Amino acid sequence: MAAPPANSTSVEASPMEVTDPSQIEAPTEEPVVNAEPKDEGEETEIDFVEKVIDKQLVFEAPPLKPLPPPKKIVQKADFSLLEKSQTYSDLSSIQKTYMPKSKRLLLSGGYSNIPSDVFFRTQGYNVKASFHLTESWGFEVFHHGFSSSDRDEIDDIDYIQGERIKNLVPLSSFNGANLYFNTIYGKLSFNNSSIVPFEIYQLFGIGQATTINKTSAASMQVGIGNLFSLSRSNVFRVELVWALYTIEDLFGKKELTNSFFLNLNLGRFFPKPEYR
Amino acid sequence: MKKQNWLLPFLFCLMAIPSLAFAKKVKGDPFKRELDRAIATYKKGQFQVAAQEFHRIGYSKKHKKELRKTAKLYLGLSLLRLKLYQTSSFPLITSIKEATKKEQQVILKNLMLISDHLHDTTLLDYALNRIKLDDLTEVGRELYWLRLGQSLMRAGSYDLAAENLKKLLTYQPQHQEGLYTLGLVHLKQNKMPEAIEVYERLFEQHKKKRPSHFDRGFAAMSLARAHYQAKNFAFAADFFEEIPKDHALYRQSLKDLSWSYFRDEKFRSALSALQTLHTPFYNQFYDPESLVLRGIILHFVCQNEDAGKVIQNFQRNYGPTLASLYQLSLRTEQTDFFLDELKKAQVSLNGLQNSGELKYKGQIPFFVLRDALESSRIKSQLVYLNRIEEELSLVERGFSGKKGQNLKTYLRKILKNRIKNARVNLSKNLTQFLLVKQNELAQFSADIEVLEYEILAGKKEKAKRDYQKKYRGELLNEQSEKGRDFYISNGYRFWPFEGEYWRDELGTYQYLGVNACESK
Numbered sequence: 001m002a003a004p005p006a007n008s009t010s011v012e013a014s015p016m017e018v019t020d021p022s023q024i025e026a027p028t029e030e031p032v033v034n035a036e037p038k039d040e041g042e043e044t045e046i047d048f049v050e051k052v053i054d055k056q057l058v059f060e061a062p063p064l065k066p067l068p069p070p071k072k073i074v075q076k077a078d079f080s081l082l083e084k085s086q087t088y089s090d091l092s093s094i095q096k097t098y099m100p101k102s103k104r105l106l107l108s109g110g111y112s113n114i115p116s117d118v119f120f121r122t123q124g125y126n127v128k129a130s131f132h133l134t135e136s137w138g139f140e141v142f143h144h145g146f147s148s149s150d151r152d153e154i155d156d157i158d159y160i161q162g163e164r165i166k167n168l169v170p171l172s173s174f175n176g177a178n179l180y181f182n183t184i185y186g187k188l189s190f191n192n193s194s195i196v197p198f199e200i201y202q203l204f205g206i207g208q209a210t211t212i213n214k215t216s217a218a219s220m221q222v223g224i225g226n227l228f229s230l231s232r233s234n235v236f237r238v239e240l241v242w243a244l245y246t247i248e249d250l251f252g253k254k255e256l257t258n259s260f261f262l263n264l265n266l267g268r269f270f271p272k273p274e275y276r
Numbered sequence: 277m278k279k280q281n282w283l284l285p286f287l288f289c290l291m292a293i294p295s296l297a298f299a300k301k302v303k304g305d306p307f308k309r310e311l312d313r314a315i316a317t318y319k320k321g322q323f324q325v326a327a328q329e330f331h332r333i334g335y336s337k338k339h340k341k342e343l344r345k346t347a348k349l350y351l352g353l354s355l356l357r358l359k360l361y362q363t364s365s366f367p368l369i370t371s372i373k374e375a376t377k378k379e380q381q382v383i384l385k386n387l388m389l390i391s392d393h394l395h396d397t398t399l400l401d402y403a404l405n406r407i408k409l410d411d412l413t414e415v416g417r418e419l420y421w422l423r424l425g426q427s428l429m430r431a432g433s434y435d436l437a438a439e440n441l442k443k444l445l446t447y448q449p450q451h452q453e454g455l456y457t458l459g460l461v462h463l464k465q466n467k468m469p470e471a472i473e474v475y476e477r478l479f480e481q482h483k484k485k486r487p488s489h490f491d492r493g494f495a496a497m498s499l500a501r502a503h504y505q506a507k508n509f510a511f512a513a514d515f516f517e518e519i520p521k522d523h524a525l526y527r528q529s530l531k532d533l534s535w536s537y538f539r540d541e542k543f544r545s546a547l548s549a550l551q552t553l554h555t556p557f558y559n560q561f562y563d564p565e566s567l568v569l570r571g572i573i574l575h576f577v578c579q580n581e582d583a584g585k586v587i588q589n590f591q592r593n594y595g596p597t598l599a600s601l602y603q604l605s606l607r608t609e610q611t612d613f614f615l616d617e618l619k620k621a622q623v624s625l626n627g628l629q630n631s632g633e634l635k636y637k638g639q640i641p642f643f644v645l646r647d648a649l650e651s652s653r654i655k656s657q658l659v660y661l662n663r664i665e666e667e668l669s670l671v672e673r674g675f676s677g678k679k680g681q682n683l684k685t686y687l688r689k690i691l692k693n694r695i696k697n698a699r700v701n702l703s704k705n706l707t708q709f710l711l712v713k714q715n716e717l718a719q720f721s722a723d724i725e726v727l728e729y730e731i732l733a734g735k736k737e738k739a740k741r742d743y744q745k746k747y748r749g750e751l752l753n754e755q756s757e758k759g760r761d762f763y764i765s766n767g768y769r770f771w772p773f774e775g776e777y778w779r780d781e782l783g784t785y786q787y788l789g790v791n792a793c794e795s796k
Contacts, residue, residue, distance in 0.1 A: 042335055042686055045370045046693060052369065052402050054697060064718055069603050070596035075642040076560040076634060081589045083775055085582040090789030091551060091773040093781040100767055134766050185769060187778070195780050 098197045099229035100273045101132035108237060108267025112144050116260035120170040122148040126263050130180060138180040140203075144261065146171050148212070169211040171259065174243065176207020176221065197229045209245045209259075219245035225263075232273050237265040307339050311347060318354055327354035328679040331686060334367065345374050353386065355687075360671065361390045362664045362694055363687045365399050372406050380407050384416055394663050395656040401427070418448050425457055434465045450481060452491070459498060468506035475499040479515075493523040500532065509540035521783050527558065530783070531566050538569065543577050544787045551785035555777050560634060562643040562713075564594045564720045571727050578793035580734045587728050594717060597641050601714035604640060604707075611703040614640075618658070618706060621645035640710070648709050657702045664694050 107129055114122040124146035132138035148170035184200040203223035210216045225239025241261040246254050314329035333339055334347035348367040355364035368383050368390075375383060384403055391400040404420050421444035428437035441458040444451055455478040462471035475498045482492040500515035516533035519526055530549050537546035550573075552558070553566045567590045574583035607613065617640045624636035625646060636642045648654050668691040675684040764770045771781065 041337075042689065046366065046690055049366050049369050049399075050693060050697060053396075053398050053694075054701070062715065064602055064605075064714065067599040067602040070599040072596060073600055073639065073641055074593055074596045075636055075638075077558075077563075077593045077643065079554045079556070079559060079589065081585055081592065082554055085585045090787055092786055092788060093771040093773060093778075093784045094764060094768055094786050095771070095781060095784035097767055097769055098780070102766060187780075189778075195778060 178205030
């Protein structure tokens with residue numbers, strides 16, 4: 001269909017009107033009224049524009065056999081019947097890890113405490129750098145720094161009984177490296193409003209424990225912890241580590257000793273995860 | 277003496293004529309001056325006062341036609357500046373025929389603004405009908421070709437529609453709506469390679485945007501559907517999977533993805549995609565087709581017991597719905613009833629989105645109305661109705677004085693008429709929508725009846741085979757294969773499904789069952 005000639009002065013034949021009716025099928029909508037408004041005042045003009053706007057689409061449904069009114073109006077679907085099918089036993093969810101760890105570095109730090117120390121209150125900080133090879137395996141290096149104060153029991157012995165305990169030495173630092181292995185993963189619902197994935201991991205490694213007397217000893221430690229994913233990069237770790245080491249007391253006597261460490265850490269993974 | 281009696285008056289008149297002409301030249305046309313004063317008021321920004329003046333001039337028979345046309349044009353412009361969109365369109369439309377080329381451009385530009393605000397393109401299409409192509413600027417021409425293309429497509433003239441859309445794309449190759457409409461035209465013409473090429477162009481434009489961007493997902497969906505129609509089911513599935521969970525079109529894409537997998541004979545993947553749609557998270561959406569598809573696939577893999585449960589589920593959910601829709605179709609010309617139900621559904625939907633709880637007690641099933649609220653035609657009409665109701669309250673608050681009252685009466689007349697007709701139109705559209713749904717649901721019900729027959733036939737065959745095996749002393753096949761080994765690669769988590777739905781697991785369900793059909 002050609003556009004109207006450029007010099008045409010006629011405005012009657014609109015370009016949108018098809019001149020050859022055989023070229024098109026009957027439209028499904030009623031055609032827009034193309035008449036011009038007569039200049040006769042408000043009412044006529046309002047009626048004219050109303051006719052332009054008023055279009056109707058008519059759909060004639062094929063006749064349906066009469067149906068009685070329903071006993072109850074269903075407002076939403078109920079899929080509970082599907083749950084009783086065998087299909088459900090063959091269903092599972094396989095999803096990408098919310099917080100991927102593979103090939104990412106975790107830097108964390110936080111509070112440490114040695115609750116197993118009977119005579120001293122030993123607490124301090126810890127910093128860790130972990131690298132994860134896969135979701136299950138990784139390794140980390142750590143440093144703990146401690147300060148300690150006498151518990152009431154030592155004060156009682158000293159000031160009440162007059163005996164000074166000299167050959168007990170608390171730790172001042174503990175450094176080392178661990179192998180990280182994740183065995184269990186899960187997720188929990190927090191306040192019914194958000195989902196927090198977590199994983200339980202085990203640690204195994206070697207280290208060096210140093211006392212306040214500046215004496216050091218090699219150690220071996222095992223641990224268990226829980227890592228909560230706060231976001232795709234931020235974590236909260238709670239772990240218990242049991243370290244076994246041989247340390248010299250004030251009189252140079254070597255003694256096999258062990259300590260429990262409770263660590264509470266916040267950390268962040270770098271770089272950002274690759275997939276959404 | 278008698279001869280002198282007529283001579284004096286004649287000479288007097290002869291002398292008076294030049295002086296009268298001289299007087300006219302000095303004072304000018306008072307009506308024209310009124311219009312000029314009103315235009316000056318408009319240019320000073322006093323739109324309310326100017327509107328009142330233009331209204332008085334435009335509808336006063338003592339003014340010339342030419343002046344009335346100009347006054348109406350300026351009336352439209354003044355009302356538009358006062359943010360009275362609908363009422364401004366009336367005088368603009370009536371002055372379009374006699375308008376000069378420059379005035380037509382102004383009217384067209386303003387009608388574009390109005391149609392954008394009101395979500396209604398009817399008056400814009402009318403204006404484009406009246407204006408010659410050569411008189412349009414570039415933007416006007418693009419709009420013209422686009423609207424012409426869409427109009428011809430609706431009328432079934434696909435070749436002509438394609439021709440006009442190609443002209444648009446020659447002018448503006450990246451025009452999104454033009455590309456989409458041209459692709460649609462090619463699909464209707466069954467020219468699949470051309471449609472795919474057009475949609476690939478559309479997808480390339482948005483490929484680099486973030487995955488949850490609406491345009492990117494929309495382009496992926498269009499391309500996927502084109503591939504589906506061309507029977508490239510694997511490609512279709514790939515593009516449906518481009519749409520992420522947090523995209524507005526995700527739910528619609530799951531059903532289409534399932535169809536693509538089914539047609540590609542990947543029955544496990546097809547069932548996996550459907551599982552998300554049949555969780556409590558999506559139970560307020562109307563979707564009988566997904567249940568029918570699930571039944572068909574289960575029948576294909578000879579899981580006839582499970583297919584039977586799907587049929588029962590369909591009949592429980594959609595049987596009463598069909599009966600409700602039938603009862604509603606018997607109600608005619610009840611505008612208020614349908615609009616009230618729609619408003620109730622809207623309020624309940626807002627409540628559901630805020631609190632997660634559905635509180636609705638209407639007579640039209642909520643999930644059907646939710647579908648209606650998502651349909652583009654009804655959504656636009658609801659927005660339109662809200663906008664003109666707001667405009668009416670704006671008019672009621674403004675315009676004081678006698679001239680103001682006259683204009684107010686005129687505007688009120690327009691808006692009340694419009695509101696009345698818009699409510700009737702919306703109600704009619706809703707009844708049409710419900711009729712379409714009723715028809716569709718009746719068709720699905722018929723499909724379910726056929727499927728039920730096929731399932732019964734399948735169960736009968738299986739029972740026959742089992743009997744024959746028993747007769748021959750052969751062992752029956754045990755269908756369950758619990759304890760099957762499978763490998764989950766690094767970076768993935770496996771959660772066995774035990775009837776508990778977790779929101780983060782939507783879209784990650786996997787059907788690990790087997791095809792229970794025995795080879796004959």
